[in-house]
Amino acid sequence: xxxxxxxxxxxxxxxxxxxxxxxxxxxxxxxxxxxxxxxxxxxxxxxxxxxxxxxxxxxxxxxxxxxxxxxxxxxxxxxxxxxxxxxxxxxxxxxxxxxxxxxxxxxxxxxxxxxxxxxxxxxxxxxxxxxxxxxxxxxxxxxxxxxxxxxxxxxxxxxxxxxxxxxxxxxxxxxxxxxxxxxxxxxxxxxxxxxxxxxxxxxxxxxxxxxxxxxxxxxxxxxxxxxxxxxxxxxxxxxxxxxxxxxxxxxxxxxxxxxxxxxxxxxxxxxxxxxxxxxxxxxxxxxxxxxxxxxxxxxxxxxxxxxxxxxxxxxxxxxxxxxxxxxxxxxxxxxxxxxxxxxxxxxxxxxxxxxxxxxxxxxxxxxxxxxxxxxxxxxxxxxxxxxxxxxxxxxxxxxxxxxxxxxxxxxxxxxxxxxxxxxxxxxxxxxxxxxxxxxxxxxxxxxxxxxxxxxxxxxxxxxxxxxxxxxxxxxxxxxxxxxxxxxxxxxxxxxxxxxxxxxxxxxx
Numbered sequence: 001x002x003x004x005x006x007x008x009x010x011x012x013x014x015x016x017x018x019x020x021x022x023x024x025x026x027x028x029x030x031x032x033x034x035x036x037x038x039x040x041x042x043x044x045x046x047x048x049x050x051x052x053x054x055x056x057x058x059x060x061x062x063x064x065x066x067x068x069x070x071x072x073x074x075x076x077x078x079x080x081x082x083x084x085x086x087x088x089x090x091x092x093x094x095x096x097x098x099x100x101x102x103x104x105x106x107x108x109x110x111x112x113x114x115x116x117x118x119x120x121x122x123x124x125x126x127x128x129x130x131x132x133x134x135x136x137x138x139x140x141x142x143x144x145x146x147x148x149x150x151x152x153x154x155x156x157x158x159x160x161x162x163x164x165x166x167x168x169x170x171x172x173x174x175x176x177x178x179x180x181x182x183x184x185x186x187x188x189x190x191x192x193x194x195x196x197x198x199x200x201x202x203x204x205x206x207x208x209x210x211x212x213x214x215x216x217x218x219x220x221x222x223x224x225x226x227x228x229x230x231x232x233x234x235x236x237x238x239x240x241x242x243x244x245x246x247x248x249x250x251x252x253x254x255x256x257x258x259x260x261x262x263x264x265x266x267x268x269x270x271x272x273x274x275x276x277x278x279x280x281x282x283x284x285x286x287x288x289x290x291x292x293x294x295x296x297x298x299x300x301x302x303x304x305x306x307x308x309x310x311x312x313x314x315x316x317x318x319x320x321x322x323x324x325x326x327x328x329x330x331x332x333x334x335x336x337x338x339x340x341x342x343x344x345x346x347x348x349x350x351x352x353x354x355x356x357x358x359x360x361x362x363x364x365x366x367x368x369x370x371x372x373x374x375x376x377x378x379x380x381x382x383x384x385x386x387x388x389x390x391x392x393x394x395x396x397x398x399x400x401x402x403x404x405x406x407x408x409x410x411x412x413x414x415x416x417x418x419x420x421x422x423x424x425x426x427x428x429x430x431x432x433x434x435x436x437x438x439x440x441x442x443x444x445x446x447x448x449x450x451x452x453x454x455x456x457x458x459x460x461x462x463x464x465x466x467x468x469x470x471x472x473x474x475x476x477x478x479x480x481x482x483x484x485x486x487x488x489x490x491x492x493x494x495x496x497x498x499x500x501x502x503x504x505x506x507x508x
Contacts, residue, residue, distance in 0.1 A: 015417070021110050022416040023348040026341065029097035029258045036259040041269025044256060047329035048249070049277035052134040053127075054330070055201065055303050057245055058285035063299040064234055065224035068286045074235060075282040078242025079275050085395045085473065086250040086274070087267055092402055093254025094263050096412050100252035100338065101345035104394075105415045107401035107480075111427030114346050115436070116394045120251050121342035123387045124335045125360050127248070129369030131331040132175065132361075136168030138304045138320045138327070143167065145313045160370070172361060175328055179336050179357035200322025201284045204303060207315050208291035215287070236466040237385055243469045244388020246274070250395050252338040336360050385468055389443030392472030393436045399473075400480040401432070431483040439476025443468040 016022050061071035092103045101117035108116055140163060144152040154163040209215065225231040253270075260266035285303075292300045292309075300306040303323060307316050340356035351359070402408060414420030418427065446461030447468075448454055456462030464471045 016413065019416050019418070021105075021348055021418065023344065023352070025344055025353045026099060026102055026348055026416075028412055031097070034094070034097060034259055034261055036256070036265070036269075037261060038265045038269040038272070041256070041260070041266055042273040044333055045270065045273025046277045047326070048333045049274065050201065050281050050326045050330070052138065052303055052323055052327050053131055054245075054278065054281045055285040055288075056134070057242070058282040059289040059299070059303070061238055062286060062289045062293070064238065066231070066234070066238075067225075068290055070225070070227075070231060070235075071286045072279075072282055074238050075242050076275070076279055078239050079246070079278045082243045082246045082250055082469075083271070083274055085399055086246070086253050087270060088399050088403060089250060089395065090253040090257040090266055090270065091263060091408065092410065093257030094260040094266050095408065096410055097258045098412065098415065099255045099258055099341045099345075101342050102415050103254050103402075104398065105422050106406065106410050107397055107429060108432045109424040109427045109429040110415070110418060110422055112424070112429050112433060115433065116251070116397075117342035117345050119390060119394060120248060121339035121360070122363065123248055123391065124339040124342075125363035126367045126369065126387075127364075128331055128335040128339075128360050129364030129367045131327050131335060132172050132364060133168060133369040134302070134304065135324055135327040135331070136171040137164065137302075138324050139167040139171055140164045141304050141308050142317050142320045142324075144308075145316050171324070171328075172365070175331060175336065176358060176361050178328070178332060179340065180354045200319040200326060201281065201288075201303075203315060203319040203322070204307060205284050205288045205291075207310060207312070207319075208288050208295065212291040212294045240388055240467060240469045241385055244385060244391070247388045247391045247395065247469055248335075248338070251391060251398065252341075255338050255341055256333075335364075385465070386444050386447055389465070389468030389472040390440045392443055392469040393439030393476035396439050396473040396476030396478075397432050397435050397480045400435075400477045401484075404481060405484050431480060435476045435479035435483060438479040439472040439474075442475040443472030 016027075058071060058075055061074060062068070066074070089100075089103070092098065093100075096103075100120070101113050104113035104116040107113075140151075140161075143163070151163050152161070154161045156162070157165060225234060257266045288303070288306065289299055292298075292306050296309060300309070304320060307319055310316050336357050339360040340353045343356035343359050344351045344353055402410075411421050414422050417423075422429075424430075441458075442461065442464055444465065445458040446456040446463065446465040448456040448462055448465060456465065
């Protein structure tokens with residue numbers, strides 16, 4: 001553990017608190033309050049991974065024609081790849097106790113960090129809406145099984161039954177009440193739901209296995225693609241979609257690791273958490289969807305709709321109650337915490353963490369999540385693929401800046417003060433912005449399929465779109481390093497040395 005030594009250049013607390021870039025929720029977490037353990041992070045990942053969209057992500061690969069083994073390999077490889085930048089960006093959260101938008105200030109500038117933060121925030125709003133829609137759908141199915149046809153056959157308004165809209169609203173309100181109570185309420189909710197969220201998926205799988213006659217009929221389904229050219233054409237964009245699914249967290253994990261007791265605890269919790277929990281949910285989703293195909297002759301990738309086909313009301317209700325809890329747990333951690341900080345970062349003196357969560361909830365409705373979730377092609381190729389490439393570029397800048405240019409050393413006080421080391425030019429660092437735009441254009445400039453033209457937005461970049469996240473990360477990483485070369489030596493000389501560690505720094 002590094003010693004905690006107060007640098008002589010650190011300003012007084014009143015000076016920090018008076019800054020328009022400071023509020024209590026964006027401030028560094030004091031070392032004595034960084035109490036999250038390995039289990040807290042494992043439980044966090046279990047809560048985030050075991051949810052209906054995670055299930056649907058794996059199930060959609062079956063709907064696209066993969067067999068169980070192809071789908072499992074695609075998801076496992078994607079999760080191992082995205083874990084690397086996630087751990088690299090998590091380090092700063094634990095060391096300095098700072099959330100993602102404050103971390104981004106070191107590279108984008110105090111104002112420029114809003115570019116990275118709001119990109120992440122608006123995507124989280126979309127995910128919040130999707131998770132809330134599928135959670136509301138599960139409530140709609142549960143009540144329908146208990147209340148009868150009057151609930152299920154209600155009047156249609158704006159293309160959906162009004163009882164489905166009501167279920168959506170109830171689910172939305174419940175989440176807002178939890179987030180309004182703050183980050184500690186989120187942590188407690190994650191801890192007690194984590195051991196329970198697997199129950200619903202196991203019930204679904206068990207029911208399907210019994211009805212389908214065991215694993216045999218499921219594992220003998222060879223899929224529609226084989227192992228030839230058709231599979232490899234689907235594999236690359238699907239792999240990028242798997243990575244994009246957690247690319248948001250690869251940026252904002254400092255929002256959680258800032259509460260970590262040590263680097264070892266947060267790293268161990270994440271390494272144990274992400275690959276294992278996502279592999280578990282992938283196996284359950286793949287086998288359940290494949291079994292549904294055996295039973296019903298079609299690939300039903302939405303678990304609420306699949307459960308609705310079951311004969312036993314008890315199985316449907318118990319399974320979907322567990323899935324609703326799982327979805328609340330995932331939505332709060334993955335899609336509300338980050339934008340709450342991000343919106344607060346944009347207006348630190350006006351927007352609190354709770355108010356940022358309310359903004360997330362409202363935008364999550366306006367984005368019309370029922371449209372994003374309606375089709376696996378839109379879900380994987382348009383939604384996940386496009387934003388994955390853009391966020392890959394942001395991750396490239398953060399990794400290059402923190403690990404290569406700054407060598408993990410930050411001046412924490414200057415992250416809150418105009419005129420400090422991270423003020424750059426009027427609060428913007430043009431090198432980070434240019435590198436992000438470069439990586440993003442390379443990654444998604446050739447976007448095709450779904451709402452995009454068949455020849456690609458920029459035709460000669462079309463081949464790169466199948467590898468969008470990797471292209472975005474590599475392009476921005478290389479671009480930021482090249483643009484930073486003239487200043488790297490000078491800036492490194494200005495960083496605090498080993499004997500002058502910021503009082504917020506904590507390692508080990």
